[in-house]
Amino acid sequence: xxxxxxxxxxxxxxxxxxxxxxxxxxxxxxxxxPNGWKLSPAGRSVQLGDLPLNMQLSSSGKFLxxxxxxxxxxxxxxxxxxxxxxxxERVLSKSWYGxxxxxxxxHLYVSGGNDNWILDFKxxxxxxxxSDTITLGPVWPKGKISPAGIVVNRANNRxxxxxxxxxxxxxxxxxxxxxxxKIQLPAIAYSCALSADETKLYVSLWGGKxxxxxxxxxxxxxxxxxVGDHPNELLLNRKGTILFVANASDNTVSVINTLSGKVIETxxxxxxxxxxxxxxxxxxxxxxxxxxxxxxxxxxxxxAVFDVSKPGISQSQGFIPVGWYPTxxxxxxxxxxxxxxxxxxxxxNPQGPQPISKVDDSGYHMGSTANRRLQYIAxxxxxxxxxxxxxxxxxxxxxxxxxxxxxxxxxKKTILADGEAGNPxxxxxxxxSPIKHVFYIIKENRTYDQVLSDIPKGNGDSSLCLFGxxxxxxxxxxxxxxxxxxxxxxxxxxxxxxxxxxxxxxATDVVEKTWPTSYGAxxxxxxxxxxxxxxxxxxxxxxxYCQRAGVSYRSYGEFGSYAKANIKSLQGHMCPNSPxxxxxxxxxxxxxxxxxxxxxxxxxxxxPQFSTLRISNDHTSGQKKGKVSPQAAVADNDxxxxxxxxxxxxxxxxxxxxxxILEDDAQNGPDHVDAxxxxxxxxxxxxKRNTAIHTMYSTSGFLRTMxxxxxxPPMSQYDAAAMPLYECFTSQPDLTPYTVIQPLINLDTxxxxxxxxxxxxxxxxxxxxxxxxxxxxxxxxxxxVKGENSIMPAPKRSAFVILEKKKKDDDDY
Numbered sequence: 001x002x003x004x005x006x007x008x009x010x011x012x013x014x015x016x017x018x019x020x021x022x023x024x025x026x027x028x029x030x031x032x033x034p035n036g037w038k039l040s041p042a043g044r045s046v047q048l049g050d051l052p053l054n055m056q057l058s059s060s061g062k063f064l065x066x067x068x069x070x071x072x073x074x075x076x077x078x079x080x081x082x083x084x085x086x087x088x089e090r091v092l093s094k095s096w097y098g099x100x101x102x103x104x105x106x107h108l109y110v111s112g113g114n115d116n117w118i119l120d121f122k123x124x125x126x127x128x129x130x131s132d133t134i135t136l137g138p139v140w141p142k143g144k145i146s147p148a149g150i151v152v153n154r155a156n157n158r159x160x161x162x163x164x165x166x167x168x169x170x171x172x173x174x175x176x177x178x179x180x181x182k183i184q185l186p187a188i189a190y191s192c193a194l195s196a197d198e199t200k201l202y203v204s205l206w207g208g209k210x211x212x213x214x215x216x217x218x219x220x221x222x223x224x225x226x227v228g229d230h231p232n233e234l235l236l237n238r239k240g241t242i243l244f245v246a247n248a249s250d251n252t253v254s255v256i257n258t259l260s261g262k263v264i265e266t267x268x269x270x271x272x273x274x275x276x277x278x279x280x281x282x283x284x285x286x287x288x289x290x291x292x293x294x295x296x297x298x299x300x301x302x303x304a305v306f307d308v309s310k311p312g313i314s315q316s317q318g319f320i321p322v323g324w325y326p327t328x329x330x331x332x333x334x335x336x337x338x339x340x341x342x343x344x345x346x347x348x349n350p351q352g353p354q355p356i357s358k359v360d361d362s363g364y365h366m367g368s369t370a371n372r373r374l375q376y377i378a379x380x381x382x383x384x385x386x387x388x389x390x391x392x393x394x395x396x397x398x399x400x401x402x403x404x405x406x407x408x409x410x411x412k413k414t415i416l417a418d419g420e421a422g423n424p425x426x427x428x429x430x431x432x433s434p435i436k437h438v439f440y441i442i443k444e445n446r447t448y449d450q451v452l453s454d455i456p457k458g459n460g461d462s463s464l465c466l467f468g469x470x471x472x473x474x475x476x477x478x479x480x481x482x483x484x485x486x487x488x489x490x491x492x493x494x495x496x497x498x499x500x501x502x503x504x505x506x507a508t509d510v511v512e513k514t515w516p517t518s519y520g521a522x523x524x525x526x527x528x529x530x531x532x533x534x535x536x537x538x539x540x541x542x543x544x545y546c547q548r549a550g551v552s553y554r555s556y557g558e559f560g561s562y563a564k565a566n567i568k569s570l571q572g573h574m575c576p577n578s579p580x581x582x583x584x585x586x587x588x589x590x591x592x593x594x595x596x597x598x599x600x601x602x603x604x605x606x607x608p609q610f611s612t613l614r615i616s617n618d619h620t621s622g623q624k625k626g627k628v629s630p631q632a633a634v635a636d637n638d639x640x641x642x643x644x645x646x647x648x649x650x651x652x653x654x655x656x657x658x659x660x661i662l663e664d665d666a667q668n669g670p671d672h673v674d675a676x677x678x679x680x681x682x683x684x685x686x687x688k689r690n691t692a693i694h695t696m697y698s699t700s701g702f703l704r705t706m707x708x709x710x711x712x713p714p715m716s717q718y719d720a721a722a723m724p725l726y727e728c729f730t731s732q733p734d735l736t737p738y739t740v741i742q743p744l745i746n747l748d749t750x751x752x753x754x755x756x757x758x759x760x761x762x763x764x765x766x767x768x769x770x771x772x773x774x775x776x777x778x779x780x781x782x783x784x785v786k787g788e789n790s791i792m793p794a795p796k797r798s799a800f801v802i803l804e805k806k807k808k809d810d811d812d813y
Contacts, residue, residue, distance in 0.1 A: 196240030278717025
């Protein structure tokens with residue numbers, strides 16, 4: 001039976017020559033991520049905790065400290081960088097980025113995040129001793145401070161920390177635990193660096209596109225130096241004459257002459273000459289002789305290497321492949337150290353939390369407790385620490401080739417996208433499409449297996465199906481009558497970054513590095529859906545691109561509610577009667593509102609070219625008593641989608657329309673392939689009929705397809721690199737309208753059970769998307785369908801990898 005099932009799976013996968021599945025590829029050490037990018041990390045790896053954001057070497061290089069700042073367990077780790085062993089680890093209730101050793105290596109200062117204090121750990125016998133607390137103010141939410149970057153002077157009688165919530169420089173006497181001075185900064189801050197003579201402090205203004213130079217003697221800001229967008233990490237050379245500034249959203253490093261206070265050079269860190277965001281430059285280190293600069297490109301999964309021996313005329317030397325989302329880089333002797341925020345692999349742990357041997361199949365040397373972490377998607381950021389021997393010229397050339405081989409983006413793809421002649425999807429700007437109206441429906445949070453795994457044509461595990469054909473008859477009809485996409489992955493982890501990825505094909509470093517704090521119930525500013533300009537991508541969102549290109553557009557509840565828009569480009573472009581996320585409003589209301597507004601626009605001859613619709617009740621309210629049941633909420637969502645398609649398909653503009661439907665994120669539900677895999681649909685006269693397509697697609701690929709239809713340029717390196725959905729389209733339109741399928745269950749079915757799941761659900765916050773804990777919510781949803789005593793399988797990443805399975809099953813096969 002095992003052999004037969006495997007053969008059937010091979011037949012299914014062989015149906016598409018383009019089919020790739022996340023996991024190890026045929027090349028040694030190369031791993032395909034769910035977003036279509038690849039990893040082949042150089043060097044040796046030690047597994048760390050959840051989302052390491054910063055590491056610091058002690059003055060002699062004896063110790064390396066790492067702060068893990070993810071959604072699940074946050075921790076501090078002490079490492080021997082010479083033996084590459086973890087010496088000690090402490091779990092922290094709250095932490096974020098800030099980290100500094102005292103010169104004498106007896107103290108380690110650590111940001112306590114939204115507890116609004118600095119932890120002072122004593123180091124004794126290669127271990128972390130007891131810690132004292134330096135309080136900056138009351139804990140969140142009463143106090144909004146959150147210390148970020150930390151630096152101490154040589155005498156250890158001054159500690160400087162900058163903050164990301166109240167944007168203040170705190171000057172502290174650490175031994176006395178006393179705040180000596182507070183200096184207001186122009187914007188939220190990330191890091192700080194102390195001048196060689198200790199008279200100046202340089203502060204990166206994360207939200208200000210500039211560096212503040214603080215005169216410490218006069219305790220004032222003496223100068224503000226403009227740099228790139230989202231400046232984060234700072235690095236001074238030993239003399240203190242050159243300051244390097246990493247600019248995440250510009251993909252650059254600003255080089256400042258500290259004597260003149262001017263930028264003397266801007267280093268572009270990208271693999272190709274491009275202005276598109278997507279490299280996310282965020283870490284810096286100099287070689288011992290200070291002739292080589294190593295730059296961490298978080299979203300390109302590599303280090304850029306530059307010869308900086310002649311300031312002002314730096315020369316690119318190549319690239320080094322590292323892990324997923326490198327956040328920090330340091331140099332010790334001939335060794336390069338890199339923290340990879342999301343680790344070295346996206347492979348799944350099929351059994352959920354369990355002990356792992358000292359060295360696992362992916363080559364990890366395991367830490368003390370990191371291998372036992374719960375398999376929640378937001379907690380799957382098991383970071384890693386790479387140790388890489390500084391490469392010689394020939395090795396660097398080979399590394400550079402690997403980085404380019406791992407990267408689907410190229411400058412040519414911004415001009416000419418993948419596609420085929422005669423397809424309704426154009427390949428470049430200026431080409432016309434027969435499709436004139438794009439409707440983009442954004443739903444809330446389901447995996448493929450939860451909804452569509454009962455369709456035989458797809459790669460599904462029906463044992464994980466919660467909302468199959470009876471609950472979602474319309475979505476099943478759309479998948480079967482048009483195209484079934486069983487290899488689609490959201491680019492996001494949760495809704496905080498999900499709505500950014502869904503509308504910009506990118507989430508900034510501010511979003512990626514701060515949402516885990518709020519999702520871990522540790523406080524911090526949120527408003528990730530356009531509420532804070534600091535979270536915006538440099539070029540804005542897709543509506544900004546429409547506005548600049550003269551493409552008409554309208555939003556129904558996405559990035560706003562009713563007539564209130566969260567961003568400037570949507571002002572005057574919101575349907576005034578469309579609600580935003582609100583689980584007390586049915587999706588039938590949203591469908592009614594869209595239908596009425598659409599008819600009015602149709603009669604006026606002013607249906608926009610691009611419409612975004614939020615149809616969001618598949619989020620569910622769990623088993624909270626009195627709320628509609630999860631099945632009813634998802635069925636409500638399904639009916640709304642079906643009604644919209646039916647109404648549009650009977651309109652005069654159907655012949656030149658297309659509808660794209662996806663989830664902003666997968667909400668951590670169970671899926672046997674990957675926690676990012678999600679249901680997605682494409683519907684319209686030019687969409688193929690009755691076709692299963694196994695090509696690997698992503699959120700960014702959907703956006704790229706929409707851009708090509710609308711005549712918009714790509715917004716980031718991610719949508720430029722992504723595969724457009726041309727394989728889903730045909731040049732021969734089928735104008736047959738869609739007929740909605742009425743619900744097979746009562747949409748007003750309410751939660752009435754009095755059990756553990758209903759009690760847990762009472763504690764969930766459903767006022768805002770993903771404010772309820774994803775894992776807990778999915779467990780109670782699972783139990784509502786499968787029974788209160790049933791156990792939900794752990795969410796997985798890349799569980800089914802053909803090459804790995806073939807290797808294990810060769811004998812059976």
